[in-house]
Amino acid sequence: MTQDTIAASHESPTAGPAARAVELTKVYGEGETAVTALDSVSVDFGRGRFTAIMGPSGSGKSTLMHVCAGLDSATSGKVYIGDVDLTVLKDNDLTRLRRDAVGFVFQAFNLVPTLSALENITLPMDIAGRKVDQEWVDSVIDTIGLRDRLRNRPSQLSGGQQQRVAAARALASRPQIIFADEPTGNLDSRAGAEVLSFLRRSVDDHGQTIVMVTHDPTAASYADHVLFLADGQIVDTMDNPTAEGVLDRMKGFDGKGRRS
Amino acid sequence: MLRSAWRSLLHHKLRLVLSGVAIVLGVGFVVGTLIFTDTLNSTFTNLFSATTSDVVVTPNEDPAASGSGRASRNGPPLTLPADLLAQVQGVDGVAKAGGQVLADGVSIVGTDGTVLGTTGAPTFGSNWDDDQDLTPFRLTEGRGPAASGEVALDSVSAEKSGYVLGDSVSLVSPDGAMTATLVGVFRYGSSGNLAGATIAAFDTASAQQLLLGGRDEYTEIDAVASEGVSQEVLAAAVRAVIGDAATVRTGQEAADQAAADIASGLAFIDIFLLVFAGIALFVGSFIILNTFSMLVAQRSRELALLRALGATRGQIVRSLIAESFGVGLVGAVLGLGVGVAVAFGLQSLFAAIGAEIPTGGLVLLPRTIIVGLLIGVLVTVIAALAPALRASRIPPMAALRDDVAIPMRSLRLRAIAGGILLVLGLGAMTAGAMVGGGAGSQYVGVGVVAALIGAIVLSPAIAGPLVRILGFAFPRMFGTVGSLAVQNAERQPRRTAATASALMIGLALVSALTIFASSAKTSITQVIDRVVGADFLISSQTQRPFPDQVTATVATVPGVAAVSPVKIVPAEVEGQGAAVVGVDSSTFGEMVTLTFTSGSLAGLGTGGMLVDTATATGAGVGIGDPVTVRVTTGTADFTVTGLYDPAGAYSGYVVDAAALAEAGVETGASFLYVKAEPDADPTQLQEAMTAALVDYPTVQVLSQVQFREQITSSVDQLLLVMVMLLSLAILIAVLGIVNTLVLSVVERTREIGMLRAVGALRRQIRTMVVLEALVIAVYGAVIGLVLGVWFAVALQRTLIDQGIEVLDIPWLGLLLFLVLAGAVGVLAALWPAFRAGRLNVLEAISTE
Numbered sequence A: 001m002t003q004d005t006i007a008a009s010h011e012s013p014t015a016g017p018a019a020r021a022v023e024l025t026k027v028y029g030e031g032e033t034a035v036t037a038l039d040s041v042s043v044d045f046g047r048g049r050f051t052a053i054m055g056p057s058g059s060g061k062s063t064l065m066h067v068c069a070g071l072d073s074a075t076s077g078k079v080y081i082g083d084v085d086l087t088v089l090k091d092n093d094l095t096r097l098r099r100d101a102v103g104f105v106f107q108a109f110n111l112v113p114t115l116s117a118l119e120n121i122t123l124p125m126d127i128a129g130r131k132v133d134q135e136w137v138d139s140v141i142d143t144i145g146l147r148d149r150l151r152n153r154p155s156q157l158s159g160g161q162q163q164r165v166a167a168a169r170a171l172a173s174r175p176q177i178i179f180a181d182e183p184t185g186n187l188d189s190r191a192g193a194e195v196l197s198f199l200r201r202s203v204d205d206h207g208q209t210i211v212m213v214t215h216d217p218t219a220a221s222y223a224d225h226v227l228f229l230a231d232g233q234i235v236d237t238m239d240n241p242t243a244e245g246v247l248d249r250m251k252g253f254d255g256k257g258r259r260s
Numbered sequence B: 001m002l003r004s005a006w007r008s009l010l011h012h013k014l015r016l017v018l019s020g021v022a023i024v025l026g027v028g029f030v031v032g033t034l035i036f037t038d039t040l041n042s043t044f045t046n047l048f049s050a051t052t053s054d055v056v057v058t059p060n061e062d063p064a065a066s067g068s069g070r071a072s073r074n075g076p077p078l079t080l081p082a083d084l085l086a087q088v089q090g091v092d093g094v095a096k097a098g099g100q101v102l103a104d105g106v107s108i109v110g111t112d113g114t115v116l117g118t119t120g121a122p123t124f125g126s127n128w129d130d131d132q133d134l135t136p137f138r139l140t141e142g143r144g145p146a147a148s149g150e151v152a153l154d155s156v157s158a159e160k161s162g163y164v165l166g167d168s169v170s171l172v173s174p175d176g177a178m179t180a181t182l183v184g185v186f187r188y189g190s191s192g193n194l195a196g197a198t199i200a201a202f203d204t205a206s207a208q209q210l211l212l213g214g215r216d217e218y219t220e221i222d223a224v225a226s227e228g229v230s231q232e233v234l235a236a237a238v239r240a241v242i243g244d245a246a247t248v249r250t251g252q253e254a255a256d257q258a259a260a261d262i263a264s265g266l267a268f269i270d271i272f273l274l275v276f277a278g279i280a281l282f283v284g285s286f287i288i289l290n291t292f293s294m295l296v297a298q299r300s301r302e303l304a305l306l307r308a309l310g311a312t313r314g315q316i317v318r319s320l321i322a323e324s325f326g327v328g329l330v331g332a333v334l335g336l337g338v339g340v341a342v343a344f345g346l347q348s349l350f351a352a353i354g355a356e357i358p359t360g361g362l363v364l365l366p367r368t369i370i371v372g373l374l375i376g377v378l379v380t381v382i383a384a385l386a387p388a389l390r391a392s393r394i395p396p397m398a399a400l401r402d403d404v405a406i407p408m409r410s411l412r413l414r415a416i417a418g419g420i421l422l423v424l425g426l427g428a429m430t431a432g433a434m435v436g437g438g439a440g441s442q443y444v445g446v447g448v449v450a451a452l453i454g455a456i457v458l459s460p461a462i463a464g465p466l467v468r469i470l471g472f473a474f475p476r477m478f479g480t481v482g483s484l485a486v487q488n489a490e491r492q493p494r495r496t497a498a499t500a501s502a503l504m505i506g507l508a509l510v511s512a513l514t515i516f517a518s519s520a521k522t523s524i525t526q527v528i529d530r531v532v533g534a535d536f537l538i539s540s541q542t543q544r545p546f547p548d549q550v551t552a553t554v555a556t557v558p559g560v561a562a563v564s565p566v567k568i569v570p571a572e573v574e575g576q577g578a579a580v581v582g583v584d585s586s587t588f589g590e591m592v593t594l595t596f597t598s599g600s601l602a603g604l605g606t607g608g609m610l611v612d613t614a615t616a617t618g619a620g621v622g623i624g625d626p627v628t629v630r631v632t633t634g635t636a637d638f639t640v641t642g643l644y645d646p647a648g649a650y651s652g653y654v655v656d657a658a659a660l661a662e663a664g665v666e667t668g669a670s671f672l673y674v675k676a677e678p679d680a681d682p683t684q685l686q687e688a689m690t691a692a693l694v695d696y697p698t699v700q701v702l703s704q705v706q707f708r709e710q711i712t713s714s715v716d717q718l719l720l721v722m723v724m725l726l727s728l729a730i731l732i733a734v735l736g737i738v739n740t741l742v743l744s745v746v747e748r749t750r751e752i753g754m755l756r757a758v759g760a761l762r763r764q765i766r767t768m769v770v771l772e773a774l775v776i777a778v779y780g781a782v783i784g785l786v787l788g789v790w791f792a793v794a795l796q797r798t799l800i801d802q803g804i805e806v807l808d809i810p811w812l813g814l815l816l817f818l819v820l821a822g823a824v825g826v827l828a829a830l831w832p833a834f835r836a837g838r839l840n841v842l843e844a845i846s847t848e
């Protein structure tokens, strides 16, 4: 059992990590059918860093992300966003925290079909009844390069465009951290590259913190840092990854993942 | 494929339950209405065909005796002389024969002083015959009345009035109040149920004294055949002996005749209830259709996957039909059970408003079961067919895409067809309103059906824009959830329209009825204010004429300036049965103000006759024309001296009562107009008159205002019954909204999960669902109200001649309906909203 905290970043001395898990365990089900999806995982997601999470299917990547984002509860251990301990929050507070401090990009079905692209981008702020920071939203829109499609409904956008709108939504409310679960999983390499470079730019230009689950070594190469998960544990990390390097490392785990 | 259909059926338990509920309710409402109507019919049929004799001899029909309307019960009963009984008894083949005296007009006053039979049902007096073969009376307690001063009561009346054997029973006969000792209680026929009528039985001499003026006569003669003689043979034999002195029918013919009379008398209740059953069926089918379409639509991805895996289109369609058949059958069977409950509910509803409706013994005909099952299964299969065909047309590869949408036909055709039908319907109503009268109301009837169907067909095409208009304030009031709610209602216009349709129909009818009732009340009030100059009106609670002593008694009360009796007499005028109003020509003018178009009141005392213009036109008489009035006892000749405008109930032939008395009319007054001295205190005078009439328990003294209220409150009561029946349709509407919302929440699970993930609170999700329901309900209500107002206005216009002179639209009431409809929508949304709020965010996001 790995008890060490595996730092996802070289922490800056002035600010703590954007999000943090401490000995986080997640068990689904009970008794004989119980599945340990996360096994005492400790991890820090540093501010202004782009972290990729990789690992074989079923290794617990999505679970880690969901629990850290306050979408699912921990079985034991602690989860923090900033200084806030998510494990003690009630549903309404958790929801508000998600609304104000967390951004999401899922693999698909990110957008509300009845709303236009622009309305989808400002949705979290609209729900909160908060004033939209027009200047910031404008600059986000310019970065995703969809200004001429803002009035369109999601069904009128391509998959790549939809994911870029989803990414813009995640950014628009200036959350402390953005979680993305296989955001390019449904896209071809070109559309995927557009989304990924947009995420990369938001880290470089605006100091956004991003955690992204992916199966794709090329996608992982956009990150500053890669965590490798297997059987609910963090088994390795890699800084400044390249696609080839990640691929090599993955080959090592693949056998291991299949064995379990 | 069948197995796959079955699996998917079990897999979606909630959806199964919801579509099942729709079928159960739809079938339940129709079946309940049918059971109730059948029960009603069979009880009444039973009631008046309880006679068991083989041959029935009755007096020949006389148009002068039946008159028209309420006059029919005011005239003396037609009779057969006693020697006719002797003749019948002597006919070969007659084992025995008996004379019956049965006539309306003996009221029972209960131990607490209340009069039984104030609902308008007959209050019979009868003679008693110990021979069970000759009467439908079956003694249950005591003995039959054998001497003057003894009485037997039917069991229902005995129980209601609170008398036990040996008590002195107060009765009111046409001659006034009397008492008799209760010696027996009997059951009428097999069920004992009289549907509100009462029977007091006396020994034959007393009955003849009370009901036939003491003449030794009968109202009916019953004969029983000897062993081996058929009814037909016996009837022929009796006919041969008595000739055409009376009408001879076999027992079977008499029973059939009675049943037919009842059937035609009840036809209006039948039609009335069947209209509601029709509405129920329509609304119920709509829910089934809507629910099933949604279910299939939601499974389109699953179906497309099956297609991709090699299922043929035929297999898809067949499996959906098999599934809907199963669901339809189970739902219909359960619906039969619900139908019985609905029938019970209808019974208690009618009982609650005082209409005597038989309790227990619900009649469940095979026809009802077949209709219920057919409706349940057919509607469900048809409901599944259209979406099944559409689903089978989805290209298999679409299954692999995320946003599988069933291809929708354009709404253009619907918009055109519905629009045309709606315009035609509204046009027909308007035309009917302009034509007026009977023909006009037929146009209006056809028009309202066309307009309702047109509106339903058109609805999906206009639901989107209208919902947006109605919900315009939501975004400002509720922010993003407000606009999401409106958009959700807007995005599936077919569904929104179908969901709102039940409420639309319900509200159209409820609002039309309400407007109509309020117009009727205002009209009645205005007519009475305008026409009636009397200060008080004295009438009988049982609506029977009362003895002339009442008039004399009232006249002696200090403070009474004038009393004017009004007699309503059945007669034949110009070859037609009619009610002739006999008045006291010297005081009538003070009490009633008629508006004359020509002539005047002046000649009334000297052989003159007043006729309202409509009746005069119908009979082809004018000023100066001679008119002969024939009553059962003779004739009287008059000359038309005045033509007046009909005003509601104030219409018909008016003559001096004295002239009728000369023709042998002995009928008492139906009511008295009383004019008070100018300085008399109204309250004291009313008390004084009531006190003076203590011996006449059925007679009541009403001030002009009370009289008006009595009439308007009966309108209210009728309105209440109809609205309560319609509220069943509204209940179905509520469940329809619940259905739609639950299914659309299921459908949007992922979307709701997404909203929750990006920060929508549970409360906000709930608000969103509630607002969607609100806007759908208000949409249905608004269209319903518009149609209802149009309908009511047209109907009122056609009934101006019937006395509904003024249109009175209770805007505040209609506004209240709108608010209530909104409340209904909110109520229906509570559970679905709760479910939506409770969705687990992660599961929602990962739902297929």
Ligand SMILES: Nc1ncnc2c1ncn2[C@@H]1O[C@H](COP(=O)(O)OP(=O)(O)OP(=O)(O)O)[C@@H](O)[C@H]1O
Pocket: A028, A029, A035, A036, A037, A055, A056, A057, A058, A059, A060, A061, A062, A063, A064
């Ligand atoms: N709701 C659940 N109930 C039970 N078990 C679950 C549930 N969600 C996940 N699991 C199990 O937990 C483990 C981790 O699942 P998780 O979804 O985190 O894997 P993953 O790494 O995201 O896989 P993939 O790459 O396929 O998305 C798996 O064994 C999975 O079967």
Ligand SMILES: [Mg+2]
Pocket: A061, A062, A063
């Ligand atoms: Mg995953």
